[in-house]
Amino acid sequence: MSAYEPLAAWYDALTQDVDYSAFAQFYEQVFAGASGEVRTLLDLCCGTGTLTCILAARGYELIAADASPEMLMQAQQKAAGLPEGTTPPLLLCQRADALDLYGTVDAAFCSLDGMNYLAPEELRETLRRLHLFIRPEGLLVFDVRTPESFAALDGSTFVDETEDVLCLWRADFDEDAAVMRYGMDLFERRGGLWQREREEHVEYAHSLRWLSETLAAAGFDEVNVHSGTPQYAAGRRFVSARRAPNQEG
Numbered sequence: 001m002s003a004y005e006p007l008a009a010w011y012d013a014l015t016q017d018v019d020y021s022a023f024a025q026f027y028e029q030v031f032a033g034a035s036g037e038v039r040t041l042l043d044l045c046c047g048t049g050t051l052t053c054i055l056a057a058r059g060y061e062l063i064a065a066d067a068s069p070e071m072l073m074q075a076q077q078k079a080a081g082l083p084e085g086t087t088p089p090l091l092l093c094q095r096a097d098a099l100d101l102y103g104t105v106d107a108a109f110c111s112l113d114g115m116n117y118l119a120p121e122e123l124r125e126t127l128r129r130l131h132l133f134i135r136p137e138g139l140l141v142f143d144v145r146t147p148e149s150f151a152a153l154d155g156s157t158f159v160d161e162t163e164d165v166l167c168l169w170r171a172d173f174d175e176d177a178a179v180m181r182y183g184m185d186l187f188e189r190r191g192g193l194w195q196r197e198r199e200e201h202v203e204y205a206h207s208l209r210w211l212s213e214t215l216a217a218a219g220f221d222e223v224n225v226h227s228g229t230p231q232y233a234a235g236r237r238f239v240s241a242r243r244a245p246n247q248e249g
Helices: 006-012 020-031 050-057 069-079 120-133 149-151 208-217
Strands: 040-044 061-066 090-093 107-108 133-143 157-161 163-175 178-189 193-204 219-227 234-244
Touching: 006 069, 006 193, 006 219, 020 107, 020 133, 020 157, 040 050, 040 120, 040 133, 050 061, 050 069, 061 069, 069 090, 069 219, 107 120, 120 133, 133 208, 149 163, 149 234, 208 234
Parallel strands: 040 061, 040 107, 061 090, 107 133
Antiparallel strands: 133 234, 157 163, 163 178, 178 193, 219 234
16 A cells, blocks of 8 residues: 555645645745755655646756656646746656755755655655755755644544545554554546545654754754744644755865
8 A cells, every 4th residue: 555656646636725836935935045046956755746847937947856656747747738948847756765866956845744754764864865965055945744733633534525536534643653644545436436546654753853953963054943834833844954064174
């Protein structure tokens, strides 16, 4: 029951409540405070590429990486519809903890729980690799669900639906292990019948203190936790950090 296989085709239809423009606007506010020009971006765990395409249309050069080939297929179709003259994003099928770019970017961002899908050791390796591929004094911005927001969801059941798909998902949070598991059932209309698919999503609750310490250990500084950001009331927190400048010998 791997994540983002059958869900990929329906992800956009089932997440229409997400204000991606607000995410993009916040990222641009953070980029405005960077040292040096921010032109090249990495969208880590890019999913179906909605934010990739929004920022590409605003003039940035994008690399978009995701471990799910099914989600990247959706991103590829979306990128094909970008306005004429837009630099097309480079799409890479890579795990976050195996990130391998051809050069550096000015900034990287990761949205909608991407970092929560990484176990602690995977996140440490991901940050180490991001440090390699973000230029000195470049920026990293990402959001996470707080442990408290996961605990509040424990035992809850949710329903999302359109005319052609019904998605039922259940939240089970193990507070001792700091692990959230979502069991998901998708019912897809096929003519007069419905086809059932199942997925399991596993997320990890990383405390903001632990994230700050882990970012510092990976070579990032100026760590900030922002308030008044998209979905703040729902327990989503945005963290930004600077890739520390190279030290002269």
